[in-house]
Amino acid sequence: MKRLLVLFLMVLVLAVGFAFKAIMVTDTGGLGDKSFNDGTWAGIQKAAKELGIEAKVIMSNEQSDYIPNLTKAAQEVLKEKDGGIVFAVGFMMQDALEKVARQFPTVYFAGIDIAFEKELPNVINFLFKEQESAFLVGYIAAAMTRTGKVGFVGGIPIPPVERFRYGYEAGIKAYMDLKGKKITVIRGYTNEFSDPKKGKDLANSQFSQGVDIIFAAAGACGNGVIEAAKERSEKLAGKGYENIKNYALSGKPLYYAIGVDVDQDYMAPGIVLTSAMKGIDTAGYYGVMWAYKGQFKGGLKVLGLKENGVRTSEMKYTKEIIEKLAPGVLKELEYLKGLIIEGKIVVPDSEEALKAFTVKGVRLPR
Structure with missing residues (x-):
């Protein structure tokens, strides 16, 4: 009985101690657009709820916010014991995401509607047909x-x-x-x-x-x-x-x-x-899941009718x-x-x- 109690407490400590964070940086449309940002966030929230992890949003009021917001998100993820993933939402964030992702090579990123000329191993880029x-x-x-x-x-x-x-x-x-x-x-x-x-x-x-x-x-x-x-x-x-x-x-x-x-x-x-x-919710969901489960693989993913994207x-x-x-x-x-x-x-x-x-x-x- 005592041995079972010790095992239970060890499992409880491990569960409580697991720290993984998913952070979404919006474009200037922000949450409440009932469209692009809200759709991506819905997918991230779904994954976070299933996994029991923290998800948060950092709002961008203007394009000059992109780099500092992505940097802040990456720094937050680095502080987590088990890491996390940062989402950049929207084509307008392409240059900012590439710059910040290169500065934080150990942080996972996902870019929605973003593609680089040269793929980065720590970034999944989602494009849609x-x-x-x-x-x-x-x-x-x-x-x-x-x-x-x-x-x-x-x-x-x-x-x-x-x-x-x-x-x-x-x-x-x-x-x-x-x-x-x-x-x-x-x-x-x-x-x-x-x-x-x-x-x-x-x-x-x-x-x-x-x-x-x-x-x-x-x-x-x-x-x-x-x-x-x-x-x-x-x-x-x-x-x-x-x-x-x-x-x-x-x-x-x-x-x-x-x-x-x-x-x-x-x-x-x-x-x-x-x-x-378009499957922005799907991209948000799987981006979190892959990062959390150790299945993250950087590169470009293009989704159309055939992929139900x-x-x-x-x-x-x-x-x-x-x-x-x-x-x-x-x-x-x-x-x-x-x-x-x-x-x-x-x-x-x-x-x-x-x-x-x-x-x-x-x-x-x-």
């Missing part, structure tokens, strides 16, 4: 527009934002190729990620030009796009999901938004048609609306998704590839 999920939502937008004009609102035109745009426009081009429908895309950029008012103003400008659906890849600025679509639609249909749904099912036109990064459909039920999601939302509030107003489009979408996974359709990730993109050889199932 945003263009693949954006292709799917672009196809839906093309099928659902009543005016023949759809919009795109980007934040800063950095590579991940532009990959969203390329995919979105490719999905629209695919619909035009397959259906012979003429659709115009109106583009605009807020040139930042943290001001919803700028997103709302730009969305209202596009709506006033005849656009009826806008895809926002603009961080917290995209929240303003959703708000603009909601306000305009509620003036027509009345407030509340049931009013929106019934108005749409009656065949009357509304204004719609498309969410990004995470499932944003809940933010305006019936008005956010779908969301082009990007996807669309389940369209909980809009599936019935889409099926009624664009019959067969969701079935077509599944078929096209399969062709992308098989490599038979390669969604463009550059302007040049977008200009050359066509699916005229594809035959949709009857």
